[in-house]
Each structure stands twice: as C-alpha cells, then as structure tokens.
Amino acid sequence: MKxxxxxxxxxxxxxxxxxxxxxxxxxxxxNILRADITPDSEGLMVLEIExxxxxxxxxxxxLEKRGVKVQPLSQDVVMIEELxxxxxxxxxxxxxxxxxxxxxxxxxxxxxxxxxCEICVEICPYRAMEVRLE
Amino acid sequence: xxxxxxxxxxxxxxxxxxxxxTAEEVIEMAKEEGYAKAAEKVDVVTTGxxxxxxxxxxxxxxxxxxxxxxxxRVWLNDVPAYGGLAAVDLYLGATxxxxxxxxxxxYPGEFKYGGGHVxxxxxxxxxxxxxxxxxxxxxxxRKELETYININTINEVILFNPRNCYQNYNVAxxxxxxxxxxxxxxxxxxxxxxxxxxxGQLSPLLKDPLYETIGVGTxxxxxxxxxxxxWWGTQHSPAVPRNELGIPKVPAGTLALIGDLKQMSxxxxxxxxxxxxxxxxxxxxxxxxxxxNEEIFRRASASDEEITxxxxxxxxxxxxxxxxxLAEVTYAQLKSGxxxxxxxxxxxxxxxxxxxxxxxxxxxxxxxxEGKFLLTKPVEPLPGPESGMKTKPCEIRKPYTExx
Numbered sequence: 001m002k003x004x005x006x007x008x009x010x011x012x013x014x015x016x017x018x019x020x021x022x023x024x025x026x027x028x029x030x031n032i033l034r035a036d037i038t039p040d041s042e043g044l045m046v047l048e049i050e051x052x053x054x055x056x057x058x059x060x061x062x063l064e065k066r067g068v069k070v071q072p073l074s075q076d077v078v079m080i081e082e083l084x085x086x087x088x089x090x091x092x093x094x095x096x097x098x099x100x101x102x103x104x105x106x107x108x109x110x111x112x113x114x115x116x117c118e119i120c121v122e123i124c125p126y127r128a129m130e131v132r133l134e
Numbered sequence: 135x136x137x138x139x140x141x142x143x144x145x146x147x148x149x150x151x152x153x154x155x156t157a158e159e160v161i162e163m164a165k166e167e168g169y170a171k172a173a174e175k176v177d178v179v180t181t182g183x184x185x186x187x188x189x190x191x192x193x194x195x196x197x198x199x200x201x202x203x204x205x206x207r208v209w210l211n212d213v214p215a216y217g218g219l220a221a222v223d224l225y226l227g228a229t230x231x232x233x234x235x236x237x238x239x240x241y242p243g244e245f246k247y248g249g250g251h252v253x254x255x256x257x258x259x260x261x262x263x264x265x266x267x268x269x270x271x272x273x274x275x276r277k278e279l280e281t282y283i284n285i286n287t288i289n290e291v292i293l294f295n296p297r298n299c300y301q302n303y304n305v306a307x308x309x310x311x312x313x314x315x316x317x318x319x320x321x322x323x324x325x326x327x328x329x330x331x332x333x334g335q336l337s338p339l340l341k342d343p344l345y346e347t348i349g350v351g352t353x354x355x356x357x358x359x360x361x362x363x364x365w366w367g368t369q370h371s372p373a374v375p376r377n378e379l380g381i382p383k384v385p386a387g388t389l390a391l392i393g394d395l396k397q398m399s400x401x402x403x404x405x406x407x408x409x410x411x412x413x414x415x416x417x418x419x420x421x422x423x424x425x426x427n428e429e430i431f432r433r434a435s436a437s438d439e440e441i442t443x444x445x446x447x448x449x450x451x452x453x454x455x456x457x458x459x460l461a462e463v464t465y466a467q468l469k470s471g472x473x474x475x476x477x478x479x480x481x482x483x484x485x486x487x488x489x490x491x492x493x494x495x496x497x498x499x500x501x502x503x504e505g506k507f508l509l510t511k512p513v514e515p516l517p518g519p520e521s522g523m524k525t526k527p528c529e530i531r532k533p534y535t536e537x538x
Contacts, residue, residue, distance in 0.1 A: 085184065085404060085416060085487045089319050092327040092483035105469075105488040123320050125186065125406035125485075126416070 002050040004033065004073035007063065009043035018066055019045070026059035027051055033096075033115035046073060046115055076132050077116050079109040083128035090120040090129065135174045137427045140511045143177045147505055154178040154502045156495035157336045157423075157434065164435035173431035178502055178509065179423045181338040182355070182494030185331050185486030186406045186414040188317065189297035189368060191227040192253055192395055195289040196264060198222055199281070204274035205266035210252045217266065221274055225294075226252060228415035238410060242315040248413025251405030253293075256285055257357070258400040291395040293357060293403075297367035299419055301339030301387035302443055305330045305463060305482075307475055310449035315410020319485055321448055328445065328473055328480045333491035334465030335438045338421035339387050343380045344519065345372070346430050347423050349512020354391065355420030355498045358402040360507070361393025363421075366516045371525040377442070379433055380519075383462065384444050387516065391419065402494070418490060420498040424509050438465035445475050455527065 009018065022028040028051035037043035049056065063070055086107045090099045098113035099120060109129075120129040146152040153176050155163060160179050164172045198221065208217040208224050214233060215226040230249035237243045256262055261282040270277045285291060306318035306329045314321050319329040334340065342348045352363040367388025374386045395403075402418030425431045445461040446452055463473045468482050501507035517523045 086489035087185065087487040088484045089329070090483075092329070092481045093320065093322075101471075105492075107489075123409050125408050125414075126404055127407065 001053050001056055002048065003056075004046065004048050006071045006073050007043075007045040007047060008069040008071075009037070009045070010067045011040050011042060013043070013067060015039070018063065018068060019047070021062065022049070022059050026055045026062065028055055028059050034117060073116065076111070077114050077118060077121060078111070078130055078132050080128050080130060083126050084124075085126055085128075087125075090124055093119045093123060095119070135170065135428050138177065138425065140424055140426075140509050143424050144508045146177055147502055147508055150503075150505060152177045152502060154180060154422075154499045156492065156499055157181045157341050158492060158495065160431075160435045161335060161437045164431075169432050169435065170428060172435070173425060173428045176425050176431065178499075179341065179425060179431075179434040180420060180495045180498040180502070181333075181336055181341050181423065182418070182420040182491040182496075182498065183299060183333040183337050183486060184402070184418040184490035184494060185333075185416055186317070186408065187295060187298045187417045188229050188414045190253075190293070190295035190415045190417055191225055191249065192256070193219075193223065193225050193290070193292040193294055194283075195223050196283050197287070197289055199276065199279055201276045202274045203266060203268045203276035203279050204271060205268045205279065208264070208266040210262050210264055211247070211255070212263075212265075213247070213249050213252050215249075228253065229412050231413055237412075242410030243412070244409065245407045245411070245413050247407075248405070250413045250415035251407075253395075253415055254400050254403055254405040256291065257395055257398050257403050259285055285396060293361070293391070293393050293395045293398065294364070295367075295391045295417065297369060297388045298391045298417055299338050299367070299389045299421075300332070300385050301337075301343070302382050302441070303330065303332045303385050304446040304452070305443050305468065305473070306448045306452070307445055307460065307480060308449045309447045314449055315408075316448045316452075317408055317411045317414070318448060319483065320409060325475055325478050325480045328468075328475065328482045329485055330443060330465075330468050330482060331485040332443065332465070333486055333488055334441055334469070335436065336488065336491040336495055338419065338423075339389070340381060340441055341434045341436065342421075342423050342430070343376070343382065343433055343436075345387065345516040346433075347426065347512070348389070348421055349515045351510055351513035352421065353507070353510045354393075354422075355418070355494055355501070356391055356393040356398070357395070357418055358399030359393055359395075359397025361391050361419075363389050363512075364392040365390040369525045370517065370523065372517055372519045373522045373524045374519075376519065377440070379436055379440060381433070381436060381441055383442050384459075389516075391417075416487075418494050420494040422498060422502060422507070422509055438469060441465045443468065445473070
C-alpha cells in the first residue's frame with residue numbers, strides 16, 4: 001500500500017534517525033516530499049510511504065510509540081482552472097515541477113507531484129491556486 | 135511588392151478575401167516562403183498581449199440621485215476613487231486599495247482587493263457599493279450617498295488606461311540575499327529566478343517597432359471589446375537603443391487606450407493581487423498591423439530570437455534608478471526556461487500570459503476575417519525615435535532653500 005503522511009516530531013526526537021528505521025526494520029520505501037527540521041523545535045515531514053500492508057502498520061506503530069504524531073496528508077492544493085491566466089508566475093517557484101508549461105504555453109498542474117508547500121497559493125496574482133481540506 | 139493601402143485592405147475585409155495571420159503564424163510563413171513572397175500574400179498581422187498593466191482605470195458617470203449630490207470624495211466597494219470631476223463623474227485607478235488595507239504593514243502584503251478587482255467585478259455585472267460624500271451646495275444639497283450600482287445602472291463606464299502595451303520590458307532579477315516582492319513578482323535571492331513581462335513576438339509594439347501603422351485613433355481589441363489608441367502612453371520613450379530592425383532593446387513606446395467597458399468581458403480584464411506590491415489589472419489588448427509594404431511585413435514577422443530584453447536587478451538598480459543592465463537576453467532564451475546572468479543559470483518565469491496573448495491575436499484575426507472589424511488609418515502618428523522623446527526622471531527640488 002501507499003500513502004502520503006504528515007509526521008510531526010517532538011523536539012527530543014529531531015536529532016535521532018527515526019525515519020531510517022522505517023527502511024531498515026520495516027522494509028518501507030519512502031519519498032520525502034517536504035521536511036522542516038530545526039534543532040530544539042518540533043520537526044515536520046511529509047512522506048510518501050509505500051510497502052507491504054503489515055510492514056506499513058507496524059512501521060506506523062513504531063513511529064507513534066516513539067512520540068511521532070502521524071496524520072494523513074489532508075491538505076490538497078487545487079488549481080481553479082477558470083481563474084488561471086496561464087502566465088506562469090508560479091512555475092518558477094514550484095519546488096517539484098507540479099506546475100509546468102505545456103507545448104502551447106498553457107500552465108498545467110500535476111497534482112500528484114504537489115507537496116502542498118503552498119507557495120503558489122501565496123503568489124498567484126489571480127488566486128487560481130487554493131488549499132482544500134479533504 | 136506593390137504597396138497596399140488601408141482602404142484596399144478594408145475592401146478585401148468586406149469582400150471576405152482578406153488574408154490575416156497572427157504574429158506567431160506569420161513567422162513560420164516568412165521562414166518557409168521568404169519575406170518578399172510572404173509579404174505579397176499577407177494583408178494583416180494580428181498581435182496580442184495579456185498581462186498586468188498598472189496604469190489602467192475607469193471613468194464612471196453614475197447618474198444623479200434625488201436630491202442631487204456633487205461628490206467630492208467617493209469609494210467603490212471601499213476602494214477610494216477620484217471625485218474631483220463634476221458632480222457624478224469619477225475615476226477609479228487599478229492600483230487603488232482600501233484605506234484600511236494592511237498593505238505592507240503585514241509584509242509581504244496580500245492586497246486581496248483593490249481597483250483592479252472592482253473593475254473586474256463591474257464588468258462581470260456584479261453589484262458594487264458606492265459611497266460618496268459632498269459638502270452640499272444650493273444646486274447639489276445632498277451630503278452623503280450610499281447605493282449599489284452595476285454596469286447596467288450607470289450611464290457611462292469608459293476604460294481609460296494612460297499607459298498600456300509597453301514596447302519591451304525589463305527582465306527582473308534579485309542580486310540581494312533576501313527574497314524581494316516586486317511588481318515583477320516574487321524574486322528569490324542571489325539570482326534565484328528571472329521574471330519577464332512581455333508577449334515577445336506577439337506583442338503589438340514589438341511588431342510595429344517604428345509606429346508605422348499604430349497611431350492615435352487606431353481601432354483595437356481591448357478587454358474583449360473594441361477600443362482605440364487614444365494617445366501615446368505616459369512614459370512613451372521612443373528615442374532608445376534599437377536593433378537593426380528598429381526593435382527597442384529596452385522599454386520604449388507605450389499606448390494610452392480607451393474603450394467602452396460595457397462591451398468588455400471579465401475574461402480579458404482581471405484584477406491581480408501581487409504579493410508585497412499591490413493590486414493591478416491584467417488587460418487583454420490586440421492590435422492589427424496592416425501590411426502596407428515589405429518593410430512593415432519584415433518587422434511584423436520578427437521572431438523571439440530577434441527581440442532582446444535587458445536584465446535588471448530589482449534589489450538595487452531598479453529602486454535606486456541606476457541604469458545598470460546585467461545582461462541582454464532574447465525572448466527565445468527567456469521562453470526556454472533558463473537564461474544566463476553573471477555566469478549563473480537562472481530559471482525564468484513570465485508575468486504576461488503568452489497563451490492568452492495568442493488567443494487574443496486569434497480572436498482579432500477571426501473578427502477581421504468575418505468582416506466584423508475594419509482597420510483604421512491613424513489620425514496622428516505616435517512620436518517616433520526621430521522625435522528624440524525620452525522619459526524624464528523626477529529630479530527632486532526642495533520647496534525651500536537651506537539658507538532659510
């Protein structure tokens with residue numbers, strides 16, 4: 001199975017190799033979509049985790065036991081197509097290439113690549129990008 | 135080729151035999167057939183542009199209430215407009231913001247609503263809250279007015295933009311070590327990105343660089359309706375360095391545009407909230423270029439490879455009015471997604487929509503082909519490079535002397 005999760009680390013855990021254990025002990029494959037970790041404060045990570053269902057369950061139990069708060073990624077950024085003017089002011093700011101030009105120079109949004117950093121939401125002059133709660 | 139006249143082209147439009155190509159299509163044709171041969175065939179080239187144009191606004195006459203008012207101060211949806219025009223005329227500028235907007239006190243400001251948005255709402259048919267104050271006279275006794283208006287209740291609403299369609303524009307970068315928020319968008323530190331704002335090979339004044347066909351009185355596509363070139367735009371600066379085709383290498387000519395907002399559409403007039411800068415209005419403009427001779431055709435078929443823009447630092451050079459240009463890049467390079475500045479590869483972004491510019495050029499092409507839009511001969515030409523006209527700076531003169 002595969003899921004996108006938000007992990008919140010308490011300050012005490014920030015300097016420990018917690019996520020590493022997911023690979024080593026639970027056989028899980030992950031892709032870090034977003035990470036915000038600073039010493040002495042809560043850390044945040046958005047991961048896409050993939051693996052066998054049983055491993056997945058045990059891996060999450062391990063994280064929770066260590067004090068990591070796990071939530072499904074519940075924020076989704078959406079493009080309101082009728083508001084987009086296809087200027088491309090967002091394209092250069094999108095860290096994952098989820099916003100891109102097609103051959104016709106139309107701006108398209110590949111939501112599967114989006115890590116909900118919300119930069120586009122902040123900078124779109126026409127408010128065509130919006131955060132929706134699932 | 136034999137020279138053409140506007141009258142001949144208009145006859146062809148009426149007969150339905152006119153040959154019209156967009157400013158993008160004509161590039162391809164000129165490459166395939168050569169300029170001379172292609173110029174024989176093409177009667178009109180249509181251009182287009184769609185991007186934030188801050189020097190835009192509307193004139194409204196909202197009609198006389200009972201009893202009458204001579205308003206001196208006036209607001210539309212809390213956005214202040216200018217009331218110093220007769221009793222019920224006003225001018226609302228695209229960049230106006232409500233007095234209680236936090237602006238950049240909450241840096242970088244969001245600028246959620248302002249003049250540009252009022253214009254978009256009005257053209258969309260929405261009700262707008264008008265609040266006005268007057269001091270009261272014998273002929274205009276009312277001192278306060280609060281009412282809803284919309285595009286159908288008001289007498290006139292004229293889009294009058296003092297400066298649109300900049301002929302070329304800066305590419306903005308940031309040499310400082312902090313993110314800056316400019317009218318050219320968000321610029322990441324240390325040359326993190328380069329933002330440009332022109333449709334390049336589709337842009338009206340880049341395709342008629344010497345103003346041979348576009349002049350005062352030219353009929354155009356404006357905001358989805360029909361408008362006119364009213365005058366040269368403010369800061370019109372034709373006497374600048376140009377390339378061998380006469381295309382300016384830096385921002386140069388501008389146009390003042392006018393048209394009836396009641397004909398226009400919110401698709402082509404969009405309020406814009408530019409983070410940390412303010413509110414603006416994105417305007418869609420399309421201008422036809424009649425191909426009167428081969429030289430006009432040659433210039434109208436200039437491609438992105440032949441048009442260059444200057445790269446300017448917006449952390450220091452621009453705000454402090456220093457004339458330093460970091461690099462000269464072509465629109466083809468800008469559209470490739472990356473340019474090189476001071477030895478560094480810098481990703482590019484556009485604030486002007488090429489996709490919409492193309493759509494406008496295509497709509498205008500269809501209007502002409504369908505006989506709905508006739509071309510005009512300018513009533514007056516715009517001042518060209520030979521006029522020596524250049525934008526003047528504001529040299530600050532103190533209103534008192536130090537000796538006092």
